[in-house]
Amino acid sequence: MRLTALPAFQDNYIWALQTPDERTIFVDPGQAGPVFEAAAQGMQPAAVLLTHHHDDHIGGVAELRQRWPRLRVFAPVDERIALDCERVAEGDRVQSSGFDFSVMAVPGHTRSHIAYLGHGHLFCGDMLFSLGCGRMFEGTPAQMLASLKRMAALPPETLVCCGHEYTLANAVFARHVDPTNAALQRRQKEVQDMRSRSRPTVPAVLASELQCNPFLRTADAHIRDAVTTRLGQAPADEVEVFAELRRWKDGFRA
Structure with missing residues (x-):
């Protein structure tokens, strides 16, 4: 698998982990723009993983969902993440598109x-x-x-x-x-x-x-x-x- 660090804001990274057929997991997309640019280069969004509720890690999700309404989003159990997500916790498995x-x-x-x-x-x-x-x-x-x-x-x-x-x-x-x-x-x-x-x-x-x-x-x-x-x-x-x-x-x- 290919890993890419997509710069966001001043010093954030949105991680993109990509299979050979270009299916891609994006981690903590605080901005949608870098993901859109990556998709334009061929990365096909398979799912989004969120680690915590801070806006610089989740702020781009709503905009991503506007473009890809069926995009799966995984997030911790926290009411401060006011998104339609699949909630996961200790010991759970995230399985999607071969990931x-x-x-x-x-x-x-x-x-x-x-x-x-x-x-x-x-x-x-x-x-x-x-x-x-x-x-x-x-x-x-x-x-x-x-x-x-x-x-x-x-x-x-x-x-x-x-x-x-x-x-x-x-x-x-x-x-x-x-x-x-x-x-x-x-x-x-x-x-x-x-x-x-x-x-x-x-x-x-x-x-x-x-x-x-x-x-x-x-x-x-x-x-x-x-x-x-x-x-x-x-x-x-x-x-x-x-x-x-x-x-x-x-x-x-x-």
Whole structure:
């Protein structure tokens, strides 16, 4: 299958996963325009997958449905997604036009956030980013950490398909926390090169994220030591490591 990152807004990506016969799943179309352009190039919309209710991820669906009234749309159970959707939750399967995804509940960024896993790809919306993670708008640190650990436990070759181009900024923070990490240094150089050529830095391979992303390494001594120095005392547990790391990132300025 062919994966394409369709740019939207300032830094969003709408993901398009395409079969050889051009049937295409679109993930989180906050704008309809990029999907229309992709369809004009031959991608045939088979279904839409939505990860959470934020408008920059769902705002284009109504317009897509005007053009393709029978287009299947899958979404989490959340009254804030006021669309005619097929609602899915933890453990459900999404099967459409030869595609097959399992649904994971990954609360933290929002209370009803879900991710879709299939064909070697993890469509994780705003929960997990390359070298970072989403803000906690509705979840708790314990929820967010548990969700990230579930994703971290997936096969290391999984391609992490997140909703925004944040990797370059995330790399700066990650290096601040973990300055001696050689794998992270290599990833930052790779990202700088990609962005200098206007290339997407995602999808990211999960194995790389496990080496480089501080939010997936909250049990690592280097991350714990950095948080200890910042707090002035040892964190009580891994949840406190994560919570302080997220607070640190929220206020970080390079």
